[in-house]
Amino acid sequence: MLIFIAFLYFCLACSAIWLVVFPSGREFVAQIISGHWARVDQRLASLHHAGVREAAELRHGMGRMLARKLRFVRRHAISLSAGFVAILIPMAVVLMVGKPESLPGYESAELAPDPTVVALLAGENLAPPAALPPMAFTTREVELVRPMLVDASRNWGLLHPDFHQRLLLAFKIMKEKHGYEMALLEGYRSPGRQNLLASIGTQVTNARAFQSWHQYGLAADCAFWRDGKLIISEKDPWAMRGYRLYGEVAESLGLTWGGRWTMMDFGHAELRVKGVMRR
Known part of the structure; x- marks a missing residue:
């Protein structure tokens, strides 16, 4: 369970860093939103005309978009790797040597020795x-x-x-x-x-x-x-x-x-x- 939470936290943190630090991240989100509606329109047109040409173009466009994202990852591999290390190391330290009391939401139950x-x-x-x-x-x-x-x-x-x-x-x-x-x-x-x-x-x-x-x-x-x-x-x-x-x-x-x-x-x-x- 802790591993899953750590992985989820890492993914969210990387996404936040990408959106805040890199303008291309914000462009990517905007493209996804616009691309979603474009795909919807294309799908409706495809159903309306019952043709396959539009469907082929849609697949081709999605392939181009995926290729652009892969090129972005390769270009910023060093930055993404540095962010991965910066986020992963503190989590690994907490998971290996931390106690439940050290996590947020826990209060120390230590009392004066009786x-x-x-x-x-x-x-x-x-x-x-x-x-x-x-x-x-x-x-x-x-x-x-x-x-x-x-x-x-x-x-x-x-x-x-x-x-x-x-x-x-x-x-x-x-x-x-x-x-x-x-x-x-x-x-x-x-x-x-x-x-x-x-x-x-x-x-x-x-x-x-x-x-x-x-x-x-x-x-x-x-x-x-x-x-x-x-x-x-x-x-x-x-x-x-x-x-x-x-x-x-x-x-x-x-x-x-x-x-x-x-x-x-x-x-x-x-x-x-x-x-x-x-x-």
């Missing part, structure tokens, strides 16, 4: 929190917001090790820095359960089996634990503030936060690993 993140990268091994009582996932509020949650997997051992530690670090930062105690609602999700949830409707999920990072242990849905019960609803201002803080923390740890999606999923975070997802 001591806790540094500790994680140095090898700190965080332990999962204690499991919540099963009854916490069967309340009326939970069922209204997240149906069938009682059957979800909350086994931390089924999560990808890297994602497992990043998510635990997010939990730790949320509690120590912001005062929110996090709870895992669902981590690994089997292909069968993914298809079952997808069959309920897009308000639950629009991803089928192996189209979600849950099947690879690289995604988790989380909420908050307050006063002995789960707080999931986004209508709760306290919870909504927590979700936004959670999104900031998750992104600072290299995770993708569902709160930025068109179909917003504030409690969702995932770690996208190249070569894992099968499309």
